[in-house]
Amino acid sequence: MNLAIRDIRYHLGRFILTSIGLGLLLGVVMSMGGIYRGLFADALTILTITKADIWVVQQxxxxxxxxxxxxxxxxxxxxxxxxxxxxxxxxxxxxxxxxxxxxxxxxxxxxxxxxxxxxxxxxxxxxxxxxxxxxxxxxxxxxxxxxxxxxxxxxxxxxxxxxxxxxxxxxxxxxxxxxxxxxxxxxxKDNDAIRNDRERIGANLSSIQALSPSQAEFLQQNIARITESxxxxxxxxxxxxxxxxxxxxxxxxxxxNHFRPISVEEQTRILTKGMIEKARMQLGLFRIILLVISAVIISLIIYTSTLDKIKVIATLKLIGSQNRVIVAMILQQSLLMGILAYGIGYVLILLTYEKFPRRIVLEPFDLQMLFVIVVAICVISSFVGIRKALKVEPAEALGG
Amino acid sequence: MDKSMYAIEVEKLTKIYGKGETAVTAIADATFQVKPGELVAILGPSGSGKTTLLTAIGLINEPTHGKVVIDGAVVADEGWTPGFDLKRMRREKLGFIFQAHNLIPFLSAIENVMVALEINHLSRSEAKSRAVELLTSLNLAHRLNNFPSALSGGEAQRVAIARALANKPKVILADEPTAALDTENGKNVMALLKKLAVENHSAILVVTHDHRMVEGFDRIFQVSDGRITGES
Incomplete structure (x- = not known):
């Protein structure tokens, strides 16, 4: 008999609501990863569509x-x-x-x-x-x-x-x-700006005593053509x-002189390392913080759920239950909650990522890694509950 | 009768909490035997040491001194017998009935009985048929799939009795089994325990403070201030 499933079935509403809350949090973690990948993809979009080998720019x-x-x-x-x-x-x-x-x-x-x-x-x-x-x-x-x-x-x-x-x-x-x-x-420039520039050039040239009026007019026309180009x-x-x-x-x-040819590799480095590195680090930090928060929340949920079951655990111990039955109950609940929350987060992001103002790129590798991390968090977080459960004395089942 | 024929043998059982000046003797030099099929009550006021005695026999609370033998196996002799699998003993030889039925709230009546059987390595189908059989015999066939919250106090206690009987234990230990019930239901439960003791040939040891509930018991031990002061 799977006690974890039975407990979840009995407290289904609470379990689903908790998983939705956790799922929203994991959805944010997924979106953070997607935004990071999106930043990367956005930064390289023009580079990619241009399909150029060299970018010649100002020295x-x-x-x-x-x-x-x-x-x-x-x-x-x-x-x-x-x-x-x-x-x-x-x-x-x-x-x-x-x-x-x-x-x-x-x-x-x-x-x-x-x-x-x-x-x-x-x-x-x-x-x-x-x-x-x-x-x-x-x-x-x-x-x-x-x-x-x-x-x-x-x-x-x-x-x-x-x-x-x-x-x-x-x-x-x-x-x-x-x-x-x-x-x-x-x-x-608009017409007023052009007229102003021409008058300013003309005034500057007319103040040069060495130039004759015809030379000044010739220079004014040519300089204006260059500045208006x-x-x-x-x-x-x-x-x-x-x-x-x-x-x-x-x-x-x-x-x-005056030119610098940049290869695509260099341009990619400039764009990714120089321009989005801080944003990447910021997003990475947010993801870590959110994962820590998720771990703390899962730990608290599992711990309080274990406290709710102290009498049940004591009774199970008293009737001779092996520790592995109790450990499995807590661990399976933690894992089921984490996996359901992950699924909810994933569906949420899948339904909404097109509506984000910035591009969200969901990479299968990132999602798989997050799944592994969530499973690891669930296992680690359930330790506090398991520790508490293993300390429960069978005698606690006695009394009113 | 040969000693090994007793379901419970307690010899000079003593339990002391704490050490030195703060030491409190909860039970001292308790000696008695209970035969299979015998219904025995331990009667005493609150704080007299009767639950301590029950927990020591139930392999929950290690005796400080003395000897405890369950179904011929020496489980404690000046402390637990080294290497003895107490959990297995509790699982296979002992059945517990609690003051507040202690059913697992998220399991139905049938599952509450099945869990005790599956813990004892019975297959799911065997556990199910045994649970149905037990609950039916206790007039709970119509309540198999009800959760404890949907059962009356008497029904819940009968499910708890079914769970205690599930593994056909040699010894059933009941801690104030009627405390949460009204007088009528309490008497019904006691009558049921008496019937089961005979039918299953189990030794039943009931701890209670209510002398009204011990009518028809084979033997009654009076406990006061940690000592067995009388037997009737």
Whole structure:
């Protein structure tokens, strides 16, 4: 006869409620693990969808995801010409926050060359960008409809397609526009700003006595053209030919002034170690704390449940029950509670993880490890109850 | 009668709690024998040492001095007999009936009886048929699947008696078995114990403070201040 099952059957409501409570806690532990994996996946999403071998960024910087990197767009031609490079494409990144339907909408705008790569990885609805201007493809997470217009910078952009769950390293959903549009949004000044800049340049030049009025006017026009240029990008990504040597290509680009070629491995390290390490540690700490809390709760539940059964245990001992019968009853209850709570937590996360604002990635390995930890916690936690039970004297069954 | 023919033999049994100046003698020099099929009461006021005597015979409380023999086996002689399996002895030879029935609340009536049998290594089916047989004989056939909370005091005590009888013990020890019952139910339980003592050929030792409940007992030992002061 399984006494643990019989006790649970008798106190079913209490057992289920306790397991639900514990399950919610384990659900939080699972979600923490999922958020950590999600952070990792988010951080690498753009790196993954771009499928580039080298990221050429501004010298002495760690690239567009870690800090500001600005390089001229036309460097793509030089990169393309490097032996071993199969293709190169400029990319522009910018985090934008606008008001949409009276709510803030924050997203990561990616500008890409329509003739290059680095655009939307897949089109789930609508179509890809076909025109050079004013069209955009947005990630599913932006919850926008095809045909919807939003104003970015000086122009309105129409959503023509929906792509998959592409997000920035900070978890903001991504939107894609052409490189020209992205540069306009990022760098193009409005007319008043342009007029002010031109007047300031003109005033500065006119104060130079050595210049004749015609020289000053010529310089004013040319300097203004340079300052008003939007042909700047954050990075140029390159894919190598199948037989190319990554190190050789990197060395060759490194010899140029002002540029730094970062391999995918380096970029991955920058993103994961540099940017999400603290978040990872924080989440890890939370998980440990929650597991300790779970262990304490299970211990307390098992201990109080053992205290409730002191007379039962004493009676069992008095009628000659072996200790293993009593130990099995406590241990099995603890394990059943832990396993049920784990199941409840798992179902809860399975039903809700798509609704989390940030990506939750449930890795089978993490879930299996957590299951093993929960089982271990149940076994360890039941020790306090078992210890108490083994100390109960059969004589305690006597008396009123 | 040969000594080994006794179900219970107690010789100069003494139990002292504490040491030195704080030592309290709960029972001193108790000597008696109980034959199989005999119904014996130990009658005495609260604190007289009767429960101490019962727990020593029930292999729960180690005697300080003296000898205890159960069904011919010397279980204690100036302390427990070294290497003796007391649990096994309790399981196989002794049956206990408590003041407050002590049924396991999360087991039904039949399961409460079955648990004692399964602990004694009976198979599930054997345990079930024996439990049904016992409970039916105690007029509880209609209560097999009821939990103790749904039983009346008398019914619960009869289930407890069935559990005590489950393993056909040589000795049944009852600690104030009628204390939680009204007079009528108490008398019914005592009558049942008397019937069982004869039918099962078990020695039944009942500890009680209520002299009204010991009518028809084979022998009654009076206990006072830790000593057996009389036998009737």
């Amino acid at each position: 002495n910087t760690n690239g567009p995801f870690a800090e500001n990197s600005r390089i001229p767009e036309d460097i793509k031609y030089r990169i393309k010409a490097v032996p071993g490079v199969a293709e190169a494409s400029p990319l522009s990144f910018q985090t934008i926050q606008i008001d949409r339907m009276d709510k803030p909408l924050r997203f990561f705008l990616i500008g890409y060359d329509l003739n290059g790569f680095g655009g939307p990885p897949v089109i789930l609805a609508g179509r890809n960008i076909r025109q050079k201007h004013y069209e955009m493809v947005v990630a599913k997470g932006m919850n926008m409809a095809i045909g919807e217009k939003i104003r970015l910078g000086l122009h309105d952009y129409t959503v023509v397609g929906i792509t998959s769950k592409v997000v920035s390293s900070s978890g903001d959903p991504a939107a894609f526009v052409t490189l020209a549009d992205a540069q306009d949004i990022q760098f193009k 939007t042909h700047t990008v954050n990075t140029v990504v390159a894919r190598l030919a199948p037989d190319a040597n990554l190190q050789e290509v990197q060395e060759r680009i490194s010899r140029w």
